[in-house]
Amino acid sequence: MPATTQDQSPEPVAVPLPRRGRVWVILLLGIAVFAIGYVIVEIATRPAGRDVVRVAGIGDAQSTFSGMPQAGARLGSADAPVSIQVFNDMQCSNCRSDFLNTIPALAEDYARPGDVKLLMRHYSVAQNPLELGFYGAEAAAEQGYGWQYTYLFFRNQDEAERFGIGDALMVSLAGSIGELDVPEWERVLEEEVGADGPITRRLESYNQLGAELGIRTRQAAIVSGPGGTRTLQDGPTLAQIEAAIEAVG
Numbered sequence: 001m002p003a004t005t006q007d008q009s010p011e012p013v014a015v016p017l018p019r020r021g022r023v024w025v026i027l028l029l030g031i032a033v034f035a036i037g038y039v040i041v042e043i044a045t046r047p048a049g050r051d052v053v054r055v056a057g058i059g060d061a062q063s064t065f066s067g068m069p070q071a072g073a074r075l076g077s078a079d080a081p082v083s084i085q086v087f088n089d090m091q092c093s094n095c096r097s098d099f100l101n102t103i104p105a106l107a108e109d110y111a112r113p114g115d116v117k118l119l120m121r122h123y124s125v126a127q128n129p130l131e132l133g134f135y136g137a138e139a140a141a142e143q144g145y146g147w148q149y150t151y152l153f154f155r156n157q158d159e160a161e162r163f164g165i166g167d168a169l170m171v172s173l174a175g176s177i178g179e180l181d182v183p184e185w186e187r188v189l190e191e192e193v194g195a196d197g198p199i200t201r202r203l204e205s206y207n208q209l210g211a212e213l214g215i216r217t218r219q220a221a222i223v224s225g226p227g228g229t230r231t232l233q234d235g236p237t238l239a240q241i242e243a244a245i246e247a248v249g
Contacts (some may be wrong), residue, residue, distance in 0.1 A: 052162055053172035057155035064104045068112050070144045075118040075135055076111035082225035083247050084116060087123040090133040096154045098219035098235040116245060120146060123205055123210040123215045128246045130203050136170040138199045139188040140180060148177050154213045225249045
């Protein structure tokens with residue numbers, strides 16, 4: 001499998017899919033960009049007493065991911081001998097527990113010491129392969145904060161249900177990452193999310209790769225190292241992923 005444009009390590013990924021559904025993608029993304037701009041004004045002018053997004057897990061995201069190398073899809077050292085491609089859907093309720101029960105521990109115990117690198121592959125288990133939440137995470141990843149954004153999205157799925165996605169939620173999550181340049185994040189969303197944009201092409205490549213690998217529902221992990229590759233499906237536990245790391249390391 002070829003390497004992703006965001007991670008120059010030798011992990012293989014898929015060639016982007018041929019463009020499909022051009023009309024709905026353009027309309028959907030146009031609505032999303034409009035909504036983000038509207039929300040910035042709405043938040044700034046909202047009168048006291050009205051509901052606002054209450055972002056949980058800000059401190060946990062900081063302590064979990066700060067101080068580790070992070071570039072694009074990758075968390076951890078580019079030279080780590082074992083890689084784990086994490087396929088997950090930010091809008092899937094079961095995927096939430098899969099992510100929160102495994103990723104923080106893998107980040108702390110394996111990525112931080114330099115033994116493993118984690119590679120995020122946003123992959124929809126729903127009918128639509130491209131989801132608005134994915135775009136927010138990918139825009140954050142261009143500044144090296146994609147894992148924080150994804151973590152906060154999972155922690156705040158209840159807020160996503162209250163406010164909807166592509167609305168106040170996306171801006172609030174971005175603003176909760178202290179080091180993230182929110183105006184730059186907004187610029188990326190405005191300029192790179194069209195049907196031919198680099199983020200859309202990248203997400204399409206993840207979808208194609210997941211389809212080729214037969215990824216089903218819930219979180220999946222493709223663990224690769226000197227000893228081979230292990231494919232773990234349907235929400236593997238932390239113990240199962242750790243066993244795969246041991247087997248291929």
